[in-house]
Amino acid sequence: MNVPQSGIFALGTASHAYLEFEVNDRETAAALVPAVASLREPRTTMGGVNLVAGFRPELWRAVAPEDAPEMQGFNRDLVGPDGYMMPATQHDAVLWLSGSAYDVVFDTARAAITEISPVAGVSEETSSWPYRHDRDLTGFIDGTENPSLIDAPDIALIPEGSPGAGGTILLLQKWSHDAVAWESLPVFRQEQVIGRTKLDSVELDDRAPESHVGRTDQERFGKIFRRNMPYGTVAEHGTMFVGFSADQQRLASMLESMVGLRDSTRDALTLYTRPVTGAYYFIPSTEALRQCIGLSG
Numbered sequence: 001m002n003v004p005q006s007g008i009f010a011l012g013t014a015s016h017a018y019l020e021f022e023v024n025d026r027e028t029a030a031a032l033v034p035a036v037a038s039l040r041e042p043r044t045t046m047g048g049v050n051l052v053a054g055f056r057p058e059l060w061r062a063v064a065p066e067d068a069p070e071m072q073g074f075n076r077d078l079v080g081p082d083g084y085m086m087p088a089t090q091h092d093a094v095l096w097l098s099g100s101a102y103d104v105v106f107d108t109a110r111a112a113i114t115e116i117s118p119v120a121g122v123s124e125e126t127s128s129w130p131y132r133h134d135r136d137l138t139g140f141i142d143g144t145e146n147p148s149l150i151d152a153p154d155i156a157l158i159p160e161g162s163p164g165a166g167g168t169i170l171l172l173q174k175w176s177h178d179a180v181a182w183e184s185l186p187v188f189r190q191e192q193v194i195g196r197t198k199l200d201s202v203e204l205d206d207r208a209p210e211s212h213v214g215r216t217d218q219e220r221f222g223k224i225f226r227r228n229m230p231y232g233t234v235a236e237h238g239t240m241f242v243g244f245s246a247d248q249q250r251l252a253s254m255l256e257s258m259v260g261l262r263d264s265t266r267d268a269l270t271l272y273t274r275p276v277t278g279a280y281y282f283i284p285s286t287e288a289l290r291q292c293i294g295l296s297g
Helices: 026-043 057-063 102-116 152-156 179-183 187-194 248-259 286-292
Strands: 015-023 050-055 093-099 120-128 168-177 229-232 237-245 273-275 279-283
Touching (some): 015 026, 026 050, 026 093, 093 279, 102 120, 168 248
Antiparallel strands (some): 050 093, 168 237, 168 273
């Protein structure tokens, strides 16, 4: 049985860092995979830090074609009928580190960057942290529809017998909030935008089709497992969307629905928040990563 990278399901960590890498030389891009695979295992529990590693789908397919699921990178901007855009900022690899405190995450991240530096450099770096237990910076509870840890593996992991078994597909997006505009809304209007009550996250019976809940209905598009986290400073902040699925189409369909590509109805929440990054990564199983250690790029 293929074992997933444990950090995917390691809840309750207080500090997170997301590092996205671009290879230094396209002609030797494949060398990035064994470089990342070599650092992952020793770092999995070092200092209490979880380390999850993933790759641009096309890069992973070039290195391990028999273990590559059907998916593609976020290679083109997603543009709705009114011009609202989700940018494509696909990179070659991602490291997601999480731990009990920022100091240990910081040290482990620096060590990982140093080890990978001969083949790739950091193109995007974001640190994040939980806010009021399980709320995002809109003040609403984030992840109400998330499956339990018992059910999450069946939703997030590619099943045995399929290419990429034990792995998962990650959609990583950084969303910047317009806090001034959002906080100018009365609570009842915020609830209409989200489609849930703010205090206890009860779904509204009369929610509008453009509500965030209405545009991302998992009963319609399929279940996903989210590990979203707030990020940023007092002046500029937002949400790191960290969504896992066994099937890329579930994630892609939700994004298409949010920008209005399916029925020209755009997610109301996008009036107050905008994505500044967007990438898909394949997160291999631990066995698949081990098999890449020592491969020549």
